[in-house]
Each structure stands twice: as structure tokens, then as C-alpha cells.
Amino acid sequence: MRHTSKGADDDVRMRGFAQRDTVAAALAWLDAQDVQDAQARPLATETIPLRNAAGRVLAASVVSDVDVPGFDRATMDGYALIADSTEGATAYTRLPLSVIGDSMPGSPFVGSVSAGEAVRVMTGAPMPRGADAVLPAEWVETECTSPCKISALAAVSPGKNMGRRGEDIVRGTILLEPGRILRPQDLGVLSSVGQGEVRVIRRPRVRLAVTGNELLPSGAHPSGFHIVDANGPMLSALIERDGGIVDFPGLVRDDPSAILEALQADADVVIVSGGSSVGIEDLAPVLVARHGELAVHGIAMRPSSPTGFGRMGNRLVFLLPGNPVSSLCAYDFFAGRAIRALGGRPKEWPYRAIQGKLNRKISSPIGRLDYVRVKIDGDLVDPLAVGGASILSSTTRADGFVIVGDDSEGFAAGSDVKVWLYA
Amino acid sequence: MRHTSKGADDDVRMRGFAQRDTVAAALAWLDAQDVQDAQARPLATETIPLRNAAGRVLAASVVSDVDVPGFDRATMDGYALIADSTEGATAYTRLPLSVIGDSMPGSPFVGSVSAGEAVRVMTGAPMPRGADAVLPAEWVETECTSPCKISALAAVSPGKNMGRRGEDIVRGTILLEPGRILRPQDLGVLSSVGQGEVRVIRRPRVRLAVTGNELLPSGAHPSGFHIVDANGPMLSALIERDGGIVDFPGLVRDDPSAILEALQADADVVIVSGGSSVGIEDLAPVLVARHGELAVHGIAMRPSSPTGFGRMGNRLVFLLPGNPVSSLCAYDFFAGRAIRALGGRPKEWPYRAIQGKLNRKISSPIGRLDYVRVKIDGDLVDPLAVGGASILSSTTRADGFVIVGDDSEGFAAGSDVKVWLYA
Numbered sequence: 027m028r029h030t031s032k033g034a035d036d037d038v039r040m041r042g043f044a045q046r047d048t049v050a051a052a053l054a055w056l057d058a059q060d061v062q063d064a065q066a067r068p069l070a071t072e073t074i075p076l077r078n079a080a081g082r083v084l085a086a087s088v089v090s091d092v093d094v095p096g097f098d099r100a101t102m103d104g105y106a107l108i109a110d111s112t113e114g115a116t117a118y119t120r121l122p123l124s125v126i127g128d129s130m131p132g133s134p135f136v137g138s139v140s141a142g143e144a145v146r147v148m149t150g151a152p153m154p155r156g157a158d159a160v161l162p163a164e165w166v167e168t169e170c171t172s173p174c175k176i177s178a179l180a181a182v183s184p185g186k187n188m189g190r191r192g193e194d195i196v197r198g199t200i201l202l203e204p205g206r207i208l209r210p211q212d213l214g215v216l217s218s219v220g221q222g223e224v225r226v227i228r229r230p231r232v233r234l235a236v237t238g239n240e241l242l243p244s245g246a247h248p249s250g251f252h253i254v255d256a257n258g259p260m261l262s263a264l265i266e267r268d269g270g271i272v273d274f275p276g277l278v279r280d281d282p283s284a285i286l287e288a289l290q291a292d293a294d295v296v297i298v299s300g301g302s303s304v305g306i307e308d309l310a311p312v313l314v315a316r317h318g319e320l321a322v323h324g325i326a327m328r329p330s331s332p333t334g335f336g337r338m339g340n341r342l343v344f345l346l347p348g349n350p351v352s353s354l355c356a357y358d359f360f361a362g363r364a365i366r367a368l369g370g371r372p373k374e375w376p377y378r379a380i381q382g383k384l385n386r387k388i389s390s391p392i393g394r395l396d397y398v399r400v401k402i403d404g405d406l407v408d409p410l411a412v413g414g415a416s417i418l419s420s421t422t423r424a425d426g427f428v429i430v431g432d433d434s435e436g437f438a439a440g441s442d443v444k445v446w447l448y449a
Numbered sequence: 450m451r452h453t454s455k456g457a458d459d460d461v462r463m464r465g466f467a468q469r470d471t472v473a474a475a476l477a478w479l480d481a482q483d484v485q486d487a488q489a490r491p492l493a494t495e496t497i498p499l500r501n502a503a504g505r506v507l508a509a510s511v512v513s514d515v516d517v518p519g520f521d522r523a524t525m526d527g528y529a530l531i532a533d534s535t536e537g538a539t540a541y542t543r544l545p546l547s548v549i550g551d552s553m554p555g556s557p558f559v560g561s562v563s564a565g566e567a568v569r570v571m572t573g574a575p576m577p578r579g580a581d582a583v584l585p586a587e588w589v590e591t592e593c594t595s596p597c598k599i600s601a602l603a604a605v606s607p608g609k610n611m612g613r614r615g616e617d618i619v620r621g622t623i624l625l626e627p628g629r630i631l632r633p634q635d636l637g638v639l640s641s642v643g644q645g646e647v648r649v650i651r652r653p654r655v656r657l658a659v660t661g662n663e664l665l666p667s668g669a670h671p672s673g674f675h676i677v678d679a680n681g682p683m684l685s686a687l688i689e690r691d692g693g694i695v696d697f698p699g700l701v702r703d704d705p706s707a708i709l710e711a712l713q714a715d716a717d718v719v720i721v722s723g724g725s726s727v728g729i730e731d732l733a734p735v736l737v738a739r740h741g742e743l744a745v746h747g748i749a750m751r752p753s754s755p756t757g758f759g760r761m762g763n764r765l766v767f768l769l770p771g772n773p774v775s776s777l778c779a780y781d782f783f784a785g786r787a788i789r790a791l792g793g794r795p796k797e798w799p800y801r802a803i804q805g806k807l808n809r810k811i812s813s814p815i816g817r818l819d820y821v822r823v824k825i826d827g828d829l830v831d832p833l834a835v836g837g838a839s840i841l842s843s844t845t846r847a848d849g850f851v852i853v854g855d856d857s858e859g860f861a862a863g864s865d866v867k868v869w870l871y872a
Binding site: 076130150151194210259267 | 498499500503515517518519520522524526553554555556557571572573574575612616617618622624625630632633634635636637638639640641642643645646661662663664667668669670671672673674675676677678679680681682683684685686687689690726728729730771772773777801837839840841842844845871872
């Protein structure tokens with residue numbers, strides 16, 4: 027597939043796509059790229075401080091080189107002793123014990139416990155040498171003449187109320203596997219084995235090029251025949267949601283050299299918003315076809331049919347329609363999937379799905395996939411009565427969307443449907 | 450409730466809690482604080498750039514002061530004309546039209562369209578004066594002698610393939626309501642009406658004070674009887690997950706003046722990790738009781754029973770046990786709930802719940818709530834065979850947890866249970 031620039035074939039190009047790929051065929055190309063990447067050049071990694079690692083994707087197994095804890099410790103406040111010293115103790119048969127010192131967390135008792143002796147311990151304190159149990163403070167009566175005398179009111183068995191060295195983590199244990207999206211408690215475990223840094227998959231760098239001479243930059247007020255860029259802020263937030271790092275230096279003119287420069291940016295992924303169709307001002311597909319590979323252009327779906335993607339060297343390139351609903355939908359189907367995959371995350375949508383009952387039918391032709399925005403009212407799913415790909419506010423009024431596959435004519439009123447919830 | 454400092458009552462304090470609040474009573478106190486806050490001093494707000502607003506909580510309604518689009522526009526590539534000019538056109542009855550110019554997005558046709566005339570338009574371009582429909586490029590035959598002559602191959606009806614001014618957003622519409630957690634597409638809509646900034650609820654500032662003389666800072670290697678802080682990195686990540694801003698300047702010595710300084714930090718919430726029980730080194734509850742209000746201390750749950758909370762002036766203060774599983778659980782039940790509420794977010798856990806079938810029974814005494822870590826294997830829910838609150842690795846091996854309420858003796862093997870999934 028190859029396009030020439032403006033001129034004789036303008037009219038052909040204005041006639042629309044000669045044929046459209048199915049969504050499945052488009053996804054198959056995309057997923058094959060990921061496989062190729064993983065084989066040809068494993069996903070790049072980086073080492074970052076643990077404090078920044080929440081939500082990042084672990085790149086390599088973490089094996090502990092220490093026991094946690096590194097010593098036997100008390101798991102209750104009380105008295106460390108030899109369990110035998112309490113044998114037969116009850117509230118009526120109190121057994122006297124001599125308190126020979128304290129063991130506090132980080133500051134152990136120096137010395138050894140013999141029969142009839144006890145060391146006062148706090149939870150977490152190292153067990154003194156010789157002791158094999160902790161008698162909880164609740165089971166002790168104290169007479170604090172100096173030195174303190176205590177009496178055991180109950181017996182404990184050996185090993186009671188203490189934790190052994192390595193009870194949390196044994197040296198050599200694989201703590202976490204590659205691909206793990208790091209949870210808060212994972213950071214705690216990594217910290218406890220002495221890992222101040224962690225090796226994670228590098229976040230994909232995404233160059234966002236928003237084109238359209240009719241656009242004013244976000245922050246401007248709409249004026250005259252100029253509209254304010256909605257896709258830049260929206261796509262930036264989507265890319266970040268999916269773990270990408272956004273490079274969005276500003277709007278790009280509808281000019282071949284400006285667009286080509288963006289297509290050749292130092293990035294893992296380039297997303298061009300706008301000018302993705304086959305009209306005379308749709309420059310990006312022509313440029314990708316000429317300087318790289320335009321693998322997919324035109325997809326049998328609504329909205330987002332004028333979507334393209336391919337490669338420019340090592341970069342994956344996505345050409346998203348300028349209409350903002352199309353842009354959102356095409357991002358979620360294709361570009362977001364690639365960004366998530368490159369970053370080692372699950373390819374699936376990061377949306378939660380629920381089941382609901384349609385209150386009105388949805389019709390859709392065979393051969394085209396439809397993305398239908400819906401509102402949820404209790405158990406009922408209400409398709410919004412707007413079709414236009416330009417109506418971005420439909421995606422803020424909607425609670426989510428229903429997908430009608432290209433092998434389906436839609437759903438009758440009352441059908442159970444799966445709804446993907448925006449979040 | 451009032452504690453005195455170390456001395457005569459050490460032994461009483463080592464005996465454990467005289468009584469424990471139920472989780473419900475503890476939550477009732479906490480939720481009453483939020484209500485009180487909301488009445489006494491509405492949640493503080495701040496204005497931030499739109500580009501940083503994804504995931505933030507909107508503080509005020511946003512009303513559009515413009516129509517979007519601000520003009521009628523083409524929704525297809527083709528020819529803008531008076532629909533009547535195409536009346537009767539078919540592939541066999543071609544009707545000639547004179548092309549009198551172009552209208553491009555942001556660069557309208559200057560002039561007016563009369564019967565028999567057409568203006569070439571791109572999707573999104575302003576409709577020329579006089580035109581009331583767009584004839585798609587696919588329905589046109591072109592002869593490009595100069596000037597171009599085109600023929601309509603089909604008829605269009607008035608209003609076809611064009612969008613009216615305000616079709617996306619009508620001036621005066623309430624776009625988004627307060628409390629909305631801003632989605633990527635919300636940023637797009639806000640941008641399109643000219644909002645470069647957005648008023649959001651301020652993120653709660655949380656001072657994190659991790660105490661324990663036995664602790665080494667995260668990043669150190671465990672050594673001798675010192676263990677490395679796990680709670681600091683874990684709690685920092687949890688606080689950020691819940692929308693808080695973490696102030697964690699480093700470990701705090703088990704020293705009354707150091708802990709008091711943290712309790713009086715410039716913050717909305719203070720979290721003290723460690724030293725929360727009733728032992729002789731448990732300083733924080735005594736300090737809160739003396740200098741503020743220790744409303745809850747000791748909760749009928751496992752783990753996390755030695756949890757306390759209250760107020761120091763305007764600050765909500767949480768005293769979390771040093772044992773890391775207790776710390777996680779107490780954070781999720783209490784501190785996280787307060788942080789989410791202060792930031793305008795739903796109080797509920799940010800965990801997804803699923804149903805599963807227990808493969809072994811869970812026993813729990815009446816009067817105590819239990820937090821049971823479980824693994825998921827298909828549909829089966831497997832309680833982990835570890836009880837200890839010190840075994841943080843149990844929360845990384847687990848996929849989630851099951852709650853046994855204090856009115857329940859647990860669940861029989863084969864029961865359907867609700868599992869909250871860690872994420």
C-alpha cells in the first residue's frame with residue numbers, strides 16, 4: 027500500500043477507503059508486533075528507587091538474600107523464659123520468677139536465661155539466649171520491690187508467643203516474579219529484605235502529535251471557527267493511565283515536514299491525532315506509507331474507522347481520527363493496548379465490566395464493530411441516543427460502553443449485555 | 450480515657466487493653482469526624498492546570514460558557530450545498546454542480562452557496578453560508594477540467610452530514626458535577642469549552658511517622674538485631690493510592706518529644722506506625738491522650754487490635770501497630786478511609802470484590818472481626834495457613850482477603866465468600 031501526495035489522486039482519496047480491515051485483523055497485526063519485539067529486543071528495564079516503584083512492573087525475580095527476621099523474636103509483650111519454669115503454674119499455684127533484665131526491639135538482653143529466670147520483652151524484641159517461650163504479661167503478677175519479683179499465673183509450652191528466625195522470609199526464597207505490578211505491601215517486603223532499588227520495565231515513551239490547523243491549544247478559549255484541542259489532554263491522561271510517558275510539546279501544524287518530524291521522534295510509540303483518513307489534508311497516512319510501513323488503514327468499526335497504524339523504524343505509529351470519540355475508542359482498542367504491552371502490563375482494557383439488561387435495542391450491521399456509549403440505571407443499560415463521533419460529551423454523560431462485534435446485528439431490548447465501565 | 454507516662458502503671462499497661470471497641474464503633478467515631486469536618490470547614494480546594502487533573506476530584510460544577518462547536522460544521526468529507534440542488538440525482542440522472550471553493554477546518558469558505566453550487570468541505574470544516582447539507586465525496590463524480598465540474602450521483606436531504614452549532618455542548622450546560630473523579634475524556638471536554646484550569650479538592654497532607662529504635666531506614670540491609678522498615682514504603686504507597694500527599698521525612702526515634710513533634714506536624718492526618726499498644730514503650734497513645742483526644746484505642750479485630758485513633762487539634766491521628774500485616778489492615782480499615790473521605794473520594798475500599806468457594810473452613814470467635822488472607826485458584830478460595838501479624842510476605846503471597854465479621858463464627862468449607870482482591 028502506497029499513497030502519493032496531493033494532486034491527481036485527490037478525488038480517489040476523497041472517495042473513502044477501498045476496503046477496511048476487521049478489528050480482529052488489525053489486532054492480529056498489532057499483537058504480532060509485540061511478539062516480534064519481545065523476541066528481537068527484550069523490553070528495556072531500568073532500576074529505580076523503591077519509593078517510586080508502586081504500580082510499576084517488576085522486570086526480574088527478586089530473591090531474598092536474608093532471613094526475615096534475622097533472629098528469634100517475641101511476638102507478645104511479656105516475659106521470655108524457659109517454658110519448663112512455668113510448668114504447673116495456675117492462678118492458685120503461682121510460681122515465682124526472677125526478672126534478670128529487659129530485651130527491647132533493637133536492643134537485646136545480653137546474657138542468658140536459666141531455669142526460674144525471666145527477661146521482660148516487648149513484641150518484636152530478640153529472644154534472650156536460653157529462653158524458649160514468652161509468658162504474656164497478662165499471666166503474670168508483679169511485685170515491684172527492687173529487684174522486681176514476678177509470679178507466673180499460667181504455664182506456657184516451648185515455642186509459644188515467639189517467632190523463629192526466617193518465619194516471614196527464608197533466605198533464598200523467590201519473593202516476587204517478573205511481570206508483577208508492584209503493590210504497596212510488595213514494597214514493604216522488598217524493603218524488609220534490604221532492597222532499596224528495584225529493577226522494573228521501562229515506561230514506554232509516547233510522542234503525542236495533535237494536528238489540525240483549526241485547533242487552539244488547551245487552555246485557550248474557543249473563538250471564531252477555531253476549536254480548542256480536546257484530544258491532547260484526553261490522550262495524555264490515557265497514555266499515563268496505561269503506564270506511558272507522554273511527550274506532548276504542543277500542537278503540530280498540518281504540514282508534511284512538521285508531521286514527519288513527529289513521526290521520527292525519539293520515542294517507542296508515536297500517536298498522531300487528526301488527519302488520519304483519506305482526505306486531501308490527511309497527511310499522516312501518506313507520510314507513514316512513504317517513510318515506514320502503513321500496515322493497517324481503515325478499520326470496519328464505528329466510530330474510529332479512519333484509524334491507521336504501522337511502524338516507523340522501531341517506533342509503533344498510531345494514526346487516530348481527530349473526532350474525539352473516535353480518538354478515545356481507537357486509542358483504547360489499539361494504541362493503549364500497545365503501550366500496555368510494551369510496558370509489560372496486561373493488554374486487556376483497564377476497565378471493569380459488569381452485566382446489565384438493555385432497555386432499548388442496539389442495531390449494528392454485520393461486518394462492522396460498534397462502540398456504543400451507555401448509561402447505567404440500576405440493572406438497566408441505556409444506549410445514549412447520539413451517534414456522532416464528534417460528540418465527546420457523550421463519553422462524559424455515559425457510564426461506559428457496549429461492544430457489538432462485527433459478526434452481530436446487535437442486541438434486542440431486554441438482552442443481557444456486558445458493559446465496560448469508564449473509570 | 451487518659452494515660453499517664455511510664456512509672457507506677459507500667460504493669461497495668463502491660464496487661465493489655467481493658468476493653469476493645471468494635472470495628473463498627475470505631476468506624477462510627479471516624480465517620481462522625483468527617484461529617485463534622487464537612488460542616489465546620491468545607492473541604493479545601495485548589496485550582497490546578499487541566500493537564501494534571503486526571504484522577505483528581507472536582508470541587509465545583511463546571512458550566513460551559515460556550516457552544517461546542519461554535520458553528521455549524523461538516524461531519525463528512527464532501528461537498529456542502531443546498532440539499533434541493535441534489536433532488537432527483539441518481540447514478541443514471543446525474544445533476545451537475547459548480548464547485549465555487551473550499552472550506553477547511555479552521556479556514557472557512559468566504560461567501561455564500563446558491564442553488565447548483567457546491568463548496569468542497571473536509572470533516573469538521575465550517576458549513577458555508579447558504580448550504581444546508583453535505584453530499585459525501587463517494588456520491589460525486591468529478592471532472593477536473595479547470596474549474597472542476599462535479600455531478601451529484603445521489604440526493605441528500607437538508608441537515609444531512611452536518612452538525613449544528615452546540616451539538617456537542619450547549620452554552621449553559623452543566624458538564625460535570627462536584628465529586629466527579631476526573632476521567633481522561635472529562636479533561637477533553639473541559640479543554641474544549643476553554644477551561645485550562647480546574648477547581649479540585651485539595652489532596653490531604655499526611656505526615657507519616659514510623660517509629661521503632663530497632664528499625665533501619667528503607668534501603669539499608671538488615672543487620673544484627675535491626676530490621677529494615679517495611680511500613681514506611683508500604684504506607685507511603687497506600688496513602689498515595691488514596692489521594693494523599695505523603696510527608697515522610699525519615700524514621701522517628703522512640704522518644705516522646707520526637708513523636709510529639711510528628712503528632713503536631715502541619716498536616717491533615719498524622720499516621721504513627723509502631724508503639725501503638727499499651728506496653729511501656731508505646732508512647733504515642735499516651736501522648737495523644739495527653740495532648741489531644743484518644744477516642745479509640747484497642748479494637749476487637751485480628752490483626753490490628755492495638756490500633757488507636759483520635760485528634761490532635763484539627764489533625765486526625767492514627768496509631769497503627771508496628772507489625773506490618775496489622776499496619777496494612779488497620780490502614781485499610783481506618784486511616785485510608787479517612788484520607789479518601791477528606792479528599793472527596795468514596796470511603797469504600799479501592800479493592801475489587803469477587804465471590805468464590807472456600808476450600809477449607811475459617812474459624813473466628815464471636816466478638817472479633819478477622820482479616821484472613823487468601824489465595825485464589827480458579828473459583829476456589831484458599832485461606833493461607835499463617836496467622837502472624839508479623840508475616841508481611843503473607844500479603845504478597847495472598848491474592849486478597851476475606852473478612853469474618855464479629856457476629857460470625859466463620860465459614861464452613863464450601864461456603865461462598867466474598868474476596869477483596871489486592872491490587
